[in-house]
Amino acid sequence: MDIEASVPVPLVAYFSMEICLEPEIPTYSGGLGILAGDTVRAAADLGVPMVAVSLVHRKGYFHQHLDEDGNQSEAPSPWSPEDVLEPVSPHVSVSIDGRTVRAQAWRYPVQGIGGHAVPVYLLDTALAENSEHDKTLTDYLYGGDDHYRLRQEAVLGLGGVCLLRELGITEDVCYHMNEGHSALLALALVEGQMASKGPEAATDEIVEAARQQSIFTTHTPVPAGHDQFPISLVREVLGERRAALLEAAGCCLDGRLNMTHTALRFSRYVNGVSMRHDEVSSGMFPGYPVNAITNGVHAVTWTSPAFQALYDKHVPEWRRDNYYLRYAVGIPLDEIQQAHTGAKKELLAVVKERAGVALDKDTLTIGFARRATGYKRADLLFSDLDRLRSIARRMGPLQAIYAGKAHPRDQEGKNMIRRVFQAAAELGDTAPVVYLEDYDAALARLLCSGVDLWLNTPLPPHEASGTSGMKAALNGIPSLSVLDGWWIEGHVEGVTGWSIGDSVGTSSDSAVEAASLYDKLEQVILPLFCQHPKAYAQIMRNAIAMNGSFFNTQRMMSQYVRNAYPAARG
Numbered sequence: 001m002d003i004e005a006s007v008p009v010p011l012v013a014y015f016s017m018e019i020c021l022e023p024e025i026p027t028y029s030g031g032l033g034i035l036a037g038d039t040v041r042a043a044a045d046l047g048v049p050m051v052a053v054s055l056v057h058r059k060g061y062f063h064q065h066l067d068e069d070g071n072q073s074e075a076p077s078p079w080s081p082e083d084v085l086e087p088v089s090p091h092v093s094v095s096i097d098g099r100t101v102r103a104q105a106w107r108y109p110v111q112g113i114g115g116h117a118v119p120v121y122l123l124d125t126a127l128a129e130n131s132e133h134d135k136t137l138t139d140y141l142y143g144g145d146d147h148y149r150l151r152q153e154a155v156l157g158l159g160g161v162c163l164l165r166e167l168g169i170t171e172d173v174c175y176h177m178n179e180g181h182s183a184l185l186a187l188a189l190v191e192g193q194m195a196s197k198g199p200e201a202a203t204d205e206i207v208e209a210a211r212q213q214s215i216f217t218t219h220t221p222v223p224a225g226h227d228q229f230p231i232s233l234v235r236e237v238l239g240e241r242r243a244a245l246l247e248a249a250g251c252c253l254d255g256r257l258n259m260t261h262t263a264l265r266f267s268r269y270v271n272g273v274s275m276r277h278d279e280v281s282s283g284m285f286p287g288y289p290v291n292a293i294t295n296g297v298h299a300v301t302w303t304s305p306a307f308q309a310l311y312d313k314h315v316p317e318w319r320r321d322n323y324y325l326r327y328a329v330g331i332p333l334d335e336i337q338q339a340h341t342g343a344k345k346e347l348l349a350v351v352k353e354r355a356g357v358a359l360d361k362d363t364l365t366i367g368f369a370r371r372a373t374g375y376k377r378a379d380l381l382f383s384d385l386d387r388l389r390s391i392a393r394r395m396g397p398l399q400a401i402y403a404g405k406a407h408p409r410d411q412e413g414k415n416m417i418r419r420v421f422q423a424a425a426e427l428g429d430t431a432p433v434v435y436l437e438d439y440d441a442a443l444a445r446l447l448c449s450g451v452d453l454w455l456n457t458p459l460p461p462h463e464a465s466g467t468s469g470m471k472a473a474l475n476g477i478p479s480l481s482v483l484d485g486w487w488i489e490g491h492v493e494g495v496t497g498w499s500i501g502d503s504v505g506t507s508s509d510s511a512v513e514a515a516s517l518y519d520k521l522e523q524v525i526l527p528l529f530c531q532h533p534k535a536y537a538q539i540m541r542n543a544i545a546m547n548g549s550f551f552n553t554q555r556m557m558s559q560y561v562r563n564a565y566p567a568a569r570g
């Protein structure tokens with residue numbers, strides 16, 4: 001499915017603070033980085049002209065260790081780009097804290113299905129000519145304090161544009177800011193406009209010219225996801241002149257540099273990542289029109305080997321064009337069941353190996369894995385342990401597999417992990433619950449393909465999209481989810497999965513939602529799973545045909561190509 005010649009696409013320069021290139025390269029923390037990697041993979045598949053820029057993160061995010069009570073401790077997760085990647089020759093300079101910081105870039109080529117490659121450049125300040133301190137600026141993803149973070153964002157935004165210029169990438173570029181971390185790239189564009197338009201040009205005219213070069217995707221309604229820096233810190237790091245420029249351009253809010261506002265101010269097109277998130281973001285950013293392009297996942301990356309083989313047999317075009325997954329309606333149900341049994345067996349073997357727990361292959365297995373942070377409510381399933389025990393005893397056995405890292409400073413997220421451990425201890429063998437350490441993309445692949453039901457319990461309206469349920473759908477796993485984010489679009493009750501609660505709301509009552517969760521398990525899902533396996537397999541097949549065929553990054557990328565990347569007309 002090559003991009004139609006009728007849609008002229010400029011070269012897209014995709015900027016992201018994190019990106020998952022391979023599970024073992026620790027340059028990502030969660031959904032945002034996974035999405036960035038999947039976006040680049042889809043662009044390569046579709047032949048979209050794109051380059052991507054991120055940081056090298058030599059010490060990674062972190063390895064998670066959990067003790068027997070669920071207390072999390074963290075260890076660095078270092079990697080050496082020199083062992084696997086080639087450096088590119090131009091080095092760049094960024095003025096930070098009044099000093100010149102030099103950076104080089106490592107090139108990772110992402111190869112698409114038809115051979116088109118998208119190069120990803122990972123900026124790295126660990127160069128001999130830098131001070132010991134500046135050498136560490138590209139070490140830790142989301143580590144350090146505000147000062148460290150702002151300097152990293154300067155390397156990403158300013159250093160990134162500078163690198164592309166050094167590589168000869170200047171004309172007709174659309175800069176795509178994946179979240180606000182890279183918004184300082186706008187400064188480089190403004191300075192470029194000033195240089196070409198001359199000293200007489202009015203500020204408005206220069207800002208507008210820079211604005212026409214960029215688009216912005218916002219990813220979260222959660223305040224912690226929107227970086228802000230005191231203006232005094234901005235002066236110190238970027239210098240008086242650049243700080244004044246950002247202030248004059250309207251990038252500050254309440255005396256702080258706001259990266260989301262900077263990105264909004266400097267983008268000709270802004271989008272949220274689901275229909276619902278578009279509505280929520282429009283309310284958050286009055287004065288800025290926000291559009292919707294719902295996220296997806298890279299289908300081949302997230303489909304288990306067993307289902308890959310099944311699709312290759314029945315819908316061989318699916319790798320090149322994911323829309324063909326719509327034809328999964330024709331796959332015999334027993335083959336779907338067989339493929340799933342294979343994926344489940346593989347997951348249970350890993351659970352045995354990593355946690356020493358032998359789960360039962362015939363028991364309804366619930367999966368829950370994502371960043372451990374408050375609004376995701378990993379513990380909602382355990383709101384009423386007596387009720388859960390009673391459901392497990394009367395309606396059929398059930399078991400659950402959990403995973404997820406809490407950001408090292410997220411105490412609420414860490415408490416949530418402890419509560420899951422506590423519930424697991426109290427439930428014992430009545431409903432076995434296993435929490436696997438060190439959630440990463442490799443484990444996500446196993447979990448999102450090996451369980452029987454994918455549980456999603458965010459506090460609405462905080463889930464901008466959510467993507468792990470999409471990975472599950474590609475593997476024939478239905479979701480049981482709160483109506484928030486992508487599920488509002490993907491949910492057809494009893495057809496593609498089930499909702500928790502029955503309406504889309506802005507307020508939420510955890511007790512009511514927990515009761516709905518238990519009702520669905522007790523009255524609908526367990527009876528179906530235990531007594532009508534063919535009917536359950538029918539829902540699995542619908543999840544593939546209806547949701548797998550749409551909630552993928554090939555569809556998402558073609559929407560960016562049609563709606564976001566082309567320069568404004570007329």
Ligand SMILES: *Cc1c(COP(=O)(O)O)cnc(C)c1O
Nearest residue numbers: 030031370440441444466467468
């Ligand atoms: C897909 C994925 C996520 C995102 O999951 P959500 O459901 O969007 O919260 C986070 N971490 C990893 C490792 C993933 O693979």
